[in-house]
Amino acid sequence: MVISGTTRLLGIIGDPVHHSRSPEMQNRAVAEAGLDYVYVPLPVSPQRLSQGVAGLRALGIHGFNVTIPHKVAVLPLLDRLSPEAEAIGAVNTVHNENGCLVGYNTDGAGLVASLREELGFDPQGANLVVIGAGGAARAAIYALCAAGAQRLLIVNRSAERARELVRRYGKLFPRVRLEFRETLPSMLEDTDLLLNTTSVGMDGVSLSADPAALGENAVVYDMIYAPPESPLLAAARWRGLRCANGLGMLAAQGERAFTLWTGVIPLRGLMKSVLKS
Numbered sequence: 001m002v003i004s005g006t007t008r009l010l011g012i013i014g015d016p017v018h019h020s021r022s023p024e025m026q027n028r029a030v031a032e033a034g035l036d037y038v039y040v041p042l043p044v045s046p047q048r049l050s051q052g053v054a055g056l057r058a059l060g061i062h063g064f065n066v067t068i069p070h071k072v073a074v075l076p077l078l079d080r081l082s083p084e085a086e087a088i089g090a091v092n093t094v095h096n097e098n099g100c101l102v103g104y105n106t107d108g109a110g111l112v113a114s115l116r117e118e119l120g121f122d123p124q125g126a127n128l129v130v131i132g133a134g135g136a137a138r139a140a141i142y143a144l145c146a147a148g149a150q151r152l153l154i155v156n157r158s159a160e161r162a163r164e165l166v167r168r169y170g171k172l173f174p175r176v177r178l179e180f181r182e183t184l185p186s187m188l189e190d191t192d193l194l195l196n197t198t199s200v201g202m203d204g205v206s207l208s209a210d211p212a213a214l215g216e217n218a219v220v221y222d223m224i225y226a227p228p229e230s231p232l233l234a235a236a237r238w239r240g241l242r243c244a245n246g247l248g249m250l251a252a253q254g255e256r257a258f259t260l261w262t263g264v265i266p267l268r269g270l271m272k273s274v275l276k277s
């Protein structure tokens with residue numbers, strides 16, 4: 001990669017960002033497409049977020065990703081939001097469109113693409129169980145409802161967080177049967193997809209979800225990708241169910257961000273192969 005006087009700047013803001021795999025996968029996609037961009041990590045603390053975004057604006061940054069803990073706090077610092085970002089209430093991608101900072105959310109679309117590509121699973125008309133009601137769940141549930149889910153049960157430890165999602169998306173998607181429970185039902189035979197959006201499983205701790213309760217055609221998806229096989233996925237694989245971790249979602253949200261910034265579709269599978277290496 002040659003950085004010259006015309007190279008345009010892309011990056012990722014977060015706190016911390018040193019662990020992010022996005023610089024690696026985005027720069028590989030830039031190089032593969034022969035484009036003149038560079039993507040860099042841009043650590044910024046919550047206390048300095050507004051100064052940070054003002055600085056990026058002043059420097060004419062072309063686009064950036066937003067990660068924990070700024071996905072919600074960045075909203076009032078932007079000029080416009082896409083309909084998805086507005087409905088979800090969180091932004092993971094910003095594009096500088098003629099001086100206007102426009103916020104997008106590509107996480108949910110990335111999840112649906114990953115479900116289709118890796119598991120051949122289409123949410124249209126499906127019966128879904130989503131564990132968690134945090135930021136990742138908000139984007140996931142929006143995209144699953146928009147993709148035509150028939151019934152979606154949210155299971156979360158904190159009742160109020162989940163109830164707020166049922167209210168929010170119930171208005172937006174009146175055709176979807178949205179429900180909430182504090183614990184997972186013991187029988188899940190009619191569930192087509194069990195999706196974990198919580199961080200439980202990253203440290204090897206088991207989620208209180210038993211794939212044995214699922215029917216044999218159900219699929220299991222865990223947004224966690226480190227470790228590559230969470231206890232939930234290990235149990236699903238042992239049961240013989242189709243399952244996948246969140247690596248495909250991470251790659252697919254990145255592909256969508258890349259296309260928003262550059263107008264180019266990255267080489268198919270490239271970002272995922274970078275993440276797997």
Ligand code: NAP
Pocket residue numbers: 068107131132133134135136137156157158161197198199200202223224225246247249250251253
């Ligand atoms: P978040 O906003 O902090 O939400 C965390 C969720 O996990 C909440 O529902 C929380 O429940 C639940 N939770 C946390 N600890 C728990 C415990 N001990 N027992 C039961 N529930 C617990 O975080 P997030 O941004 O949604 O991220 C969640 C996970 O998704 C992380 O592992 C993240 O790495 C992953 N993720 C992956 C991708 C990808 O591309 N693959 C993208 C985004 C996020 P309460 O509401 O009760 O606190």
